[in-house]
Amino acid sequence: MWQIIKNEWYSLTRNRTLLTVSIGFVGLLIATIYLGHLQTQKNTQQYIEAKNHLRTQWESIRAMNPHGAAHYGTYVFKPANVLSSLDEGVNSITGKVLRVEGHVQNEIMYSEASQSQTISKFGKLKGALLLQYIIPLLLIFLAFQSINREKQSGRLKLLLLQGITITQLTFAKTLAVCSYGIGLLLVTISAYTILNLDNITTNIIARAGLFFLSYSLYYFILTALTVYLSARWVSTNLALTSMLGVWIFWTIFLPNMLMSSVESLHELPSREALKAAMKEDRAKGLDGHNPADERSKELEKQILEEYQVDSLSQLPINFDGIVMQEDEEIGNQVWDKHFGNLRNVFEDQKQSYQLGGIVNPFISLQNASMGLAGSDNLHHQEFLVQVENYRRVFIKELNDQHAFGGSKTGDWGWKADNDFFKSVSDFNYQPIQLSTVIGNYSIDLILLLGWGVVVSFLLISGTKKMRIQ
Amino acid sequence: MIQIQNASKSFKGKPAVQNLTLQVNKGEIIGLLGANGAGKSTTINMLLGFIKPDSGDVQIQQKDCFNQSGEIRKLIGYIPENVNLYPYLSGVENLNYFCTLAGHHYAKSQLQDFLITCGLEPDAHHQRVSNYSKGMRQKVGIAIAFAKKANVYLLDEPASGLDPMASNELSVLLTKLADTGAAILMASHDIFRVREVCHRIGILKQGKMVKELNSQEVSANELETLYLDFMKN
Numbered sequence A: 001m002w003q004i005i006k007n008e009w010y011s012l013t014r015n016r017t018l019l020t021v022s023i024g025f026v027g028l029l030i031a032t033i034y035l036g037h038l039q040t041q042k043n044t045q046q047y048i049e050a051k052n053h054l055r056t057q058w059e060s061i062r063a064m065n066p067h068g069a070a071h072y073g074t075y076v077f078k079p080a081n082v083l084s085s086l087d088e089g090v091n092s093i094t095g096k097v098l099r100v101e102g103h104v105q106n107e108i109m110y111s112e113a114s115q116s117q118t119i120s121k122f123g124k125l126k127g128a129l130l131l132q133y134i135i136p137l138l139l140i141f142l143a144f145q146s147i148n149r150e151k152q153s154g155r156l157k158l159l160l161l162q163g164i165t166i167t168q169l170t171f172a173k174t175l176a177v178c179s180y181g182i183g184l185l186l187v188t189i190s191a192y193t194i195l196n197l198d199n200i201t202t203n204i205i206a207r208a209g210l211f212f213l214s215y216s217l218y219y220f221i222l223t224a225l226t227v228y229l230s231a232r233w234v235s236t237n238l239a240l241t242s243m244l245g246v247w248i249f250w251t252i253f254l255p256n257m258l259m260s261s262v263e264s265l266h267e268l269p270s271r272e273a274l275k276a277a278m279k280e281d282r283a284k285g286l287d288g289h290n291p292a293d294e295r296s297k298e299l300e301k302q303i304l305e306e307y308q309v310d311s312l313s314q315l316p317i318n319f320d321g322i323v324m325q326e327d328e329e330i331g332n333q334v335w336d337k338h339f340g341n342l343r344n345v346f347e348d349q350k351q352s353y354q355l356g357g358i359v360n361p362f363i364s365l366q367n368a369s370m371g372l373a374g375s376d377n378l379h380h381q382e383f384l385v386q387v388e389n390y391r392r393v394f395i396k397e398l399n400d401q402h403a404f405g406g407s408k409t410g411d412w413g414w415k416a417d418n419d420f421f422k423s424v425s426d427f428n429y430q431p432i433q434l435s436t437v438i439g440n441y442s443i444d445l446i447l448l449l450g451w452g453v454v455v456s457f458l459l460i461s462g463t464k465k466m467r468i469q
Numbered sequence B: 001m002i003q004i005q006n007a008s009k010s011f012k013g014k015p016a017v018q019n020l021t022l023q024v025n026k027g028e029i030i031g032l033l034g035a036n037g038a039g040k041s042t043t044i045n046m047l048l049g050f051i052k053p054d055s056g057d058v059q060i061q062q063k064d065c066f067n068q069s070g071e072i073r074k075l076i077g078y079i080p081e082n083v084n085l086y087p088y089l090s091g092v093e094n095l096n097y098f099c100t101l102a103g104h105h106y107a108k109s110q111l112q113d114f115l116i117t118c119g120l121e122p123d124a125h126h127q128r129v130s131n132y133s134k135g136m137r138q139k140v141g142i143a144i145a146f147a148k149k150a151n152v153y154l155l156d157e158p159a160s161g162l163d164p165m166a167s168n169e170l171s172v173l174l175t176k177l178a179d180t181g182a183a184i185l186m187a188s189h190d191i192f193r194v195r196e197v198c199h200r201i202g203i204l205k206q207g208k209m210v211k212e213l214n215s216q217e218v219s220a221n222e223l224e225t226l227y228l229d230f231m232k233n
Helices: A002-013 A016-059 A066-072 A118-123 A127-143 A146-153 A155-161 A166-195 A202-232 A236-265 A271-284 A292-307 A319-358 A361-373 A377-404 A418-423 A434-465 B040-048 B069-075 B091-101 B108-117 B134-147 B164-179 B191-197 B220-232
Strands: A074-077 A097-100 B002-011 B014-024 B029-034 B055-060 B076-079 B152-156 B183-188 B200-205 B208-214
Touching (some): A002 A166, A002 B091, A016 A418, A066 A319, A074 A377, A127 A202, A146 A155, A146 A236, A155 B091, A166 A434, A202 A236, A202 A361, A319 A377, A361 A434, B002 B040, B014 B029, B014 B040, B029 B191, B069 B076, B091 B134, B108 B134, B164 B183, B191 B220, B200 B220
Parallel strands (some): B076 B152
C-alpha cells in the first residue's frame, strides 16, 4: 500500500499544473494566515490599548459619587483567541465591546459585520474559507478519476495481478490524495505556529491538535467518498458531478436547511418581546406579586429593624445605596431568568444542529473548527456571562461604597476618593477550559470519526462488487 | 496447470463462452485463435479471476480462479493487448513499481536486464513512458510479466504493436519460459506467430472451441485456410 501511496505522490509532484496550482495555493494560504494574524495582532493591540486607556481613565477619577460612577460605567472588550485567526467563526457578527453600567445589562456592540462595507462581508478571504471549502474542492478534483482512470486504461488489471487487492488500492489512493489536503493543513498550522511562537501554550497546542484531527478526518471522508464514486461509476464525469453535488449539498444547502429547521424547532423570542417581558418583570417584580414600591418599603423596614432606628435619617449608612443594590439584585434575577431561557434555547439549538452531523460531516467540521478556534457561540456566551458576573461585582462594589462608605441617606453629593476607584477590580476574561470545549464538541468529533468508519466500510464493501474486465 | 472444464459465460443472455474445455500443462504453450468476440478475452478474464463463469470449472494449479483469485493472481504473469503504464515514470521506474507491488525487489541492473531481454533498448530505459511508442510500452509490459517469475502466463494479444524483431524475440522468450516449466495460454489474431510458438492451437468461434490441433500437424498456410474456413461457416 505504501508503494501505491508513494507512486501517487510521485504523480502529483510530476503534474506541472497541479504543482503550479499547489504553489500558488500555498502562497495564498500563507498570505491569508499572515493577514489573519496581522488582523488578530491589530485587534489584540487595540484591545490592550483600549483596556489600558479605560482603566487609566477609571483610576484617574479623583473623587466621584459611587452611584454617579456606576452610571459612568466602563467598557469591556472581548479578547481574540489566538486560534481565531484560523477560523473567525461567529466573531465577525457578534461584536466585541460591551458597556458595563448600573441598572442595565447592555448588548454587545461594534461587530465587524455591522461596520464593514457590504462587499467585504461576503468577499473577505479567511483561513476557514480555504480550509473548509477550497481544499475539499481540490481533493475532489484530485480523486474523482483515481480508480476510474486505472480501470479505463487497463492498469487496474495489471495492478491487481501483482497481488494487491482493490481495497488496498482504494485506501492507498484515498490516503495519498487525502495527505495532499493534510499537507496543506500542516502548512497552515505551521505558518500559524511560526507567527504565534510567543503565544503558544499547551492549551493552544491541544486545540490546534484537535483542530488538525477534525480537518484530517473531514478530508479523509471527502476523499474516500470521491474515490468510492470513482470506483463505482463507469464515467469519470459522473463521478465528478455527483461528488460536486455532494459537496454543494453538504456545504451550502444542508447547513442552511438544518439551521432554519433548528431555529423553528427551538424558537428564540423576538428582541421586542424579550425586552417587553424583562421590563414587565423588572417593574412588577419577578412573580408579579412584588411591585417595586412595596419592595422598597419592605427593605426600609428590614434595615431600620436591623439598625434598631426609627427613620432613615437616623441610619449610620446610606439607605439609597442599599435600595440601588436591591434593585440591581432584582434586575439580575430578571436577567438570569430571561437570558437563562435564551441560553437554554441556544444550547438546544446547538445540540440539535450538532446532530445534523449524522447526515452532513461538514456541519461537524464547522462546529468543531469554531469551537476549537474559540470563535463559536459557546465562547461568546461565556464571555457575556463573565462580563455580567463582573458587572454585578463592579456595581455592587460601587453601591456598597455608596451605602457603607461614610455617607448618609439622601447625601447624593458625597464622593468616594481616588483610592476607592483604584481598588475596584478590572475585568479579566478567563479562557474556557479545553475540557469544557471538548465536552461541548465531542459529539462532532465522534460523528466525524463515525463518518470515517462509514466511508472506510464503503471502500471495503462497495468496491468488492466492482466489475473489472 | 491450467484447467477449464465445461465453462460457460453469458452477458445479458448473450453467450460469450460455451462449454469450453481446455487444459494447459506444465511446459506447454497453447494458442487461442478467434475473431473479435469469439470468447478469447472472456476466457482469459475467467482465468484471471475477474469474471465468474456461469457454470463449469476454471482452475489454475487446482485452485478456483474466481473464489481464490487472490492466490491465483500471484501465480500469473499477464500481458494485455494494450499495456498502459504510468506516463510520468520511466520504463525502469514502471517495472520497478509493478515488481515491488508483486513483492519482488530487484536491483536497478536486474530491472534493466529484464527490459533488455524483452527488447527495450537501454537508452529508452530512463525515458518517461509518455514518450514511448505502443511497442515500447508492450515490451515493458512483457518485462513486468516475466519479472514476476510466474508458473502460468496468460497473454492477450501480446505481440500487438511489436515490430517483427521484437515479436520474434517474444516468441523465443516464450519458448524459453515453457522450457523452464511454465504453462502459457496465448490469445491472438496472429496465425503465423501462434503456429510458430504454440504446441497446440484452439480455434474459438462464438464462444465454442470449434477446432483443436497440434501445431506440428499443420503448416502456417494450412492453418490460415482452416481458420478462415471456420470463420466463414
